[in-house]
Amino acid sequence: MAERVLEVKDLEKSFGALKATNGASLDLRPGEIHALIGPNGAGKSTLINQISGALAPDAGSIRFLGTDITMLDTARRARMGLARTFQISSLAQEFSALRNVMLAVQARQGTSLRFFRPVMRDASLTEPAMRMLSRVGLAGRANVPAAALSHGERRQLEIAVALAMEPKAFLLDEPMAGMGPEGSKALTGFLHGLRQEAPILLVEHDMDAVFALADRVSVLVYGRIIATGSVSEIRNDPEVRRAYLGEPA
């Protein structure tokens, strides 16, 4: 496998006079969790949006598995194996948990002819979908509509949907948001193992989770990455402590 699964170089993105991404560079290596942290408004979502293809950068480049994907749209990137979860849920709320995952399995298989079969009895869709639900701990909730799941369960379901795409890398945007302590703990355990399957770029405000999980941490402030390093390097970096962890100079 390529030494760098994802390589982001010198990205720039302005909204009017605001430089939301200001020359940001980072990479994602096989088997790692790389956390992207920074204060509110630092530009984390803007950066993730450019990596997933939802926003076009003004300048810079993004390579995924050795291919330049800077000009590719979100769907092409997803088909190449770049899976993304959202801060705000992108699930089909009226569909069951199972059906939501089946849609992703179907998209992955690219089989539109299935339209003519009774989809919910199609084992080539239901079996892998149930496997994904079991992995995230939602097998017992398969038939519950997404809208009726708890907030934490919806976040688990989003990860099951991402898993169904058989990703080569995950972009996870605040997976712990809105979860109680129990849910965060369970998800932390799950993400710990998930990195073996595909490396994870993790945007997260929950510092306990970041410090427990991350192999490397990058700190974004005003659209610029001010430091990248191990958890202990980042915790002890004077510039990070000043700019982000709120300590006096």
Ligand SMILES: Nc1ncnc2c1ncn2[C@@H]1O[C@H](COP(=O)(O)OP(=O)(O)OP(=O)(O)O)[C@@H](O)[C@H]1O
């Ligand atoms: N579509 C847009 N148009 C104009 N300004 C935008 C747009 N999207 C983001 N911004 C601005 O860009 C800056 C970075 O926002 P972004 O949401 O990327 O930060 P963030 O680090 O993800 O914040 P949070 O931690 O609160 O989610 C903010 O000042 C925000 O107001």
